[in-house]
Amino acid sequence: MKILNLTYQDNALKWSLKSANFDNLTLLVGASGVGKTQILKSIMRLKSIADGKSISGIKWNIVFETLSGQKFEWDGEFENKGDIDFSDDDDDDLKRNKPSIVSENLKIDGNIIVIRNKDSIIFNNAKTVKLPNQQSIIHLLKEEDLIKPAFEGFGKIIYSDQTDSTGEAYRIKFSDTQKLLKTNKSLKSIQESKEDIRIKLFLAYKNTPKTFATIKERYIDIFPQVEDVKVEPMDYEDEDNIPFFFKEYPFIQIKEFGVDKWIKQGNISSGMFISLMHISEIYLCSEGSVFLIDEFENSLGINCINELTNDILSSQRQIQFILTSHHPYIINNIGYSNWKLVTRTKGVVNTHNPDEYKIGKSKHDAFMQLIQLDQYQTGLE
Incomplete structure (x- = not known):
């Protein structure tokens, strides 16, 4: 709408x-x-x-x-x-x-x-x-x-508030991800689903790799220190004490150049994580979505603000954005x-x-x- x-x-x-x-x-x-x-x-x-x-x-x-x-x-x-x-x-x-x-x-x-x-x-x-x-x-x-x-x-209508996204890394709403993978094979079905954006990104990672690659490439454009991104269940050192749904639940993880281990979702900086969420929303929301974003600049560095503002301005999809901001760059660039x-x-x-x-x-x-x-x-x- x-x-x-x-x-x-x-x-x-x-x-x-x-x-x-x-x-x-x-x-x-x-x-x-x-x-x-x-x-x-x-x-x-x-x-x-x-x-x-x-x-x-x-x-x-x-x-x-x-x-x-x-x-x-x-x-x-x-x-x-x-x-x-x-x-x-x-x-x-x-x-x-x-x-x-x-x-x-x-x-x-x-x-x-x-x-x-x-x-x-x-x-x-x-x-x-x-x-x-x-x-x-x-x-x-x-x-x-x-x-x-x-x-x-x-x-x-989506109130897109990602300011506490990393803090919610382990406060998850259980989803039958295997069933979702079977019922959301196409990009359109993923976009039209009512799932959380993190689950949508997982579905794209598994079922529409071209779309996920586009999201990842855009993300790496903003953060060139990032080598790779994946959305998979995490490896746990002590799996016996991990609830079963945590073992299967997909989490976002990034790999930076020169760093051996993948950075887990809860350890990704807030600006980097929020940027990935906003990029994913633009690609994976349904046509006709209305995004409400309060103080768009929250937790974002200047590099993120510049690039994400440009993404909103250049989007060719049927999406409406209603934003608030006090940030000079955002106001001046729109x-x-x-x-x-x-x-x-x-x-x-x-x-x-x-x-x-x-x-x-x-x-x-x-x-x-x-x-x-x-x-x-x-x-x-």
Whole structure:
């Protein structure tokens, strides 16, 4: 999918986002605390709502396109029951008191498909049977041909946070890797799978060696001290005390020139590991993915930042990137037409196109024009 526009209001937390437009690549810039991260998190909350979650006090309108070119507009509102997380499946009181949907509507290419209020749901001009009032229509009607592309689109939104990747090296979610190898033979099946990016990289390593070689070559371009990369179960000195699933679980390992032993996943530097994850995501995500990356520069050295920014800019796949950054190189290297300056007045967040401040209209460097703006320095309009 591709997100085109978002308006969002959180009545429980007392903040809102005015209408914001997004491109294939959008870089959110601005002072700390203005709401850049909240914009990314609001998109993730809508993904959760599409997946059946109930979130107190949320009101939204989002316009997006699917890969087939259909244009959806989805708006809705949950009743406000305060700033409470109702997602605890073990708490019966929370289950019973989940917020209900006050209203919800869905349009496809300008045609009204669903109209919903507290009492009824009209789908394709016909009233549906009574359905749970705490779940969205995109979730409840996800098997309907008209709704399914929207549901699948939200499933392709990825909050790409690799900052703790190496720290999670041994906190693994068990996967039947042998079964996955049999069911994901092609690159497309690997891309469309819902597996963790590390498992996808293992599947590519085993089943699509050409794609893995491309990823490895790009990685070595950035880190020429690396001789080789593999994704395999590790050799353990004392296998008797290792759980069985660890013995079979694949880990990323790199070999550097002049070093005899392979460097294990947990010992790879954070910048090197995160770089490999980002490169792998670009090649192994499904078409129509939406990547949300907060503070893209986190844990990355200047060589990584330069090259990974170029990879995003040069990607020819149908992928959308919505990034935040404070780093001068990233801001300066991404064309100012892709910037959105984020400001905040009390609880109201707004996004601005650079031309509102005449950025790019003179011979002066666009980045210098940006950082001299009071709105950029203070975050206030």
